[in-house]
Structure formats: structure tokens, C-alpha cells
Amino acid sequence: MSEQVNGQRIRRSKADWLALFEQQDQSGLSQLQFCKQHHIAVGAFYNARCRFARQSPVESPVRSPQDEFLSLTLPCPSGPVGWDIELSLGGEVVLRIRRP
Numbered sequence: 001m002s003e004q005v006n007g008q009r010i011r012r013s014k015a016d017w018l019a020l021f022e023q024q025d026q027s028g029l030s031q032l033q034f035c036k037q038h039h040i041a042v043g044a045f046y047n048a049r050c051r052f053a054r055q056s057p058v059e060s061p062v063r064s065p066q067d068e069f070l071s072l073t074l075p076c077p078s079g080p081v082g083w084d085i086e087l088s089l090g091g092e093v094v095l096r097i098r099r100p
Contacts, residue, residue, distance in 0.1 A: 017048045 012020070024034040024045075031049075035042045087095040 012048070014052060017052060020045070021049055021052075 020038070020040070024031060027034055029037065031045055032042055034040075035045050081099075083097075083099050085095075085097040089095060
């Protein structure tokens with residue numbers, strides 16, 4: 001994958017991209033923040049990450065089911081069922097769902 005930086009074309013190898021993905025993971029920055037800081041085209045970063053994730057799933061971190069799901073126990077109401085759900089997605093984005 002190549003991109004333009006200061007009018008010059010940059011072509012990164014798979015090893016280059018994998019090193020960048022590792023740096024971004026370790027940085028604690030979002031992909032967008034990392035790309036801006038390192039002058040990388042965000043689209044190129046996303047596309048490369050997706051492409052290499054499909055090619056080599058072994059390199060992805062192994063996660064247990066406990067890392068993916070949160071167990072919730074809800075009380076059983078005796079009356080009509082209604083609910084409110086609020087998810088904080090980060091970046092001041094909140095998703096609210098309500099069933100009266």
C-alpha cells in the first residue's frame with residue numbers, strides 16, 4: 001500500500017505495517033490520533049490493518065470469552081417490561097435506547 005506524504009510516495013512493507021500496528025496498540029491512542037501524530041493516511045492505516053488481519057489471524061491477540069462479554073443479572077419485574085439502556089462509546093458519544 002502506498003500513500004503520498006509531502007508529494008512523495010511512501011510504500012510500506014507488511015513488516016512496516018505490523019510494526020506500526022504494534023506501536024499504535026502500545027501508544028494508547030486511537031487509530032485516528034496515532035495516524036495524525038505519525039502523518040499516516042487514516043484510510044491507508046485502516047485498510048492495511050483489515051487486510052493483514054484477514055491474512056494472518058494468528059498474529060491477533062488471543063482473547064478469552066470473559067474479555068468479550070459482561071455478565072448482567074437483571075431483576076424480574078412483576079409489571080409491564082420497559083427499559084433504558086445507555087452506552088458510553090467514548091469521545092463524548094452516548095447511545096441511549098429506551099423501551100417504555
